[in-house]
Amino acid sequence: MRIVIHGFGRIGRVILRQILTSKAHADIDVVAVNDLAQPDTCAYLFKYDSVFGPLPGGVTLQGGALQAGGRSIPLLTGVKITDLPLADVDLLLDCTGATKDRATAEAALTAGARAVLISGPSDIADMTIVKGANDNQIDDHRIVSNASCTTNALAPLLRELDTRFGLIQGHMTTIHCYTGSQPMVDAPRGPDLARNRAGAVSMVPTTTSAAKLIDxxxxxxxxxxxxxxxxxxxxxxxxxxLVVRLTTPPKDPANALRELAEANPVIGLVEDPCVSVDLRARTESLVIAPNETMETGDQIRIFGWYDNEWGFSARMLDVARMMHQRGT
Structure with missing residues (x-):
């Protein structure tokens, strides 16, 4: 599978890190990486990572290419989609977060890419695909959204709950780490006033796109x-x-969640009393903690962890493979 990574931010870098460090991805040919930042900055941020640590084996920049993991990967700077080397490329992984119009995505197809996978919610995609939830509908769509990290965590769980027990209603709160969309110090960033506050010092109530994307x-x-x-x-x-009401609630909800996780490959389990750092670099979309399950009346509380960068990037590669294998 031949791919181009367009956008070398958090998700673009984690995707490439997974490709280089897993034998399962040895067959992926990274034709090029493109970003707005200068090549030496891109190489440095790929070599050293504050979350996942230094890249095993290191990284160098030689002749305009990243040298890492025994590969030489051309590193482009500020190249427009129409000028990317997309001839005979199976997929463009659009990790810019900036593709908001249909014409821009279609330009990648015109330039030679067989399909485009967008690393986030997108109103211009043909279809939004979440593995473990609706990936049986991938069909021949050529511009696909991989939804959000929270949607990838929630949708497979909801599908399993509804299939097995019948979902009456539910409410989900995501307890989410801060991201680059938040300022490090109080600063104007947008109409959500609380999101203008320093992200690393306060808990910030806000919205999530997951509810809309579930629909x-x-x-x-x-x-x-x-x-x-x-x-x-x-x-x-x-x-x-997540708190849900089910049509036929299981007699032992915690054990039912264990069985559910065993049946769905993107849902994992953690039985120990862990904290968030213990779940770093888990590849599952959601890792359920059965021992956190609670019942009150007809309501069941379900708790699970997800690495919003590593797990989401793993799903990007999964969906990319599905798009490639269907022959687009």
Whole structure:
């Protein structure tokens, strides 16, 4: 599979790190990486990472290419989609977060890419795909959104709950680490006033796109699940705190969650009393903590962790493979 990574921020770098450090991705040919930042800055930020540590084996920049993991990967600076080397490329992984119009995504197809996978919510995509939730609908769509990290964590769980027990309604709160969309010191960033406050010193109540995206990914559940977020002063790993009402609730909810996780490859388990840092670099979309399960009346509380960078990047590669294997 031949890919181009367009945008070398948090997700672009983690995707390339997974490709270089896992034998499972040895067959992926990274034709080029493109970013707005200068090459030496890109190489430095790829070599040293505040969350995942130094890249095993190191990185050098030689002749306009990243030398890492025994590979030489051309590193481009500020190249427009129309000028990227997309001839005979299977997928453009658009990790810029800046592709908001259909024409820009279609330009990648015109330039030679067989398909485009967008690393976030997108209103211009043909389809929003979440592995473990609606990936059976991937079909022949050529511009696909990989949804959000929280949607990837929540949607497979909701699908399993509804299939097994019937979902009446639910509310999810994501306890989410701070991201680059928040300032390090109080500063104007947008209309959500709380999001203008320093992200590393306060818990910040805010919104999440996951509730809207659940309606898109699992339309049968539209209107039955609400969602909110609290950004917290942690640099990585987030959590889902979900309260649901089920048509036929299981007699032993914690054990039912264990069985559910065993049946869905993107859902994991953690039985020990862990904290967020213990879940760093887990590849699952959601790691359920069965021992945190609670019941009160007809409500069940479910708690799970997700590495919002590592797990999401793993799903980007999974969906990329599905798009490639269907012959686009």
């Amino acid at each position: 898109r990914v699992l339309p049968d559940l539209a209107g039955r699940v609400t969602g909110a977020a609290v950004r917290v002063p942690a640099i990585s790993v987030s959590a889902v705190d």
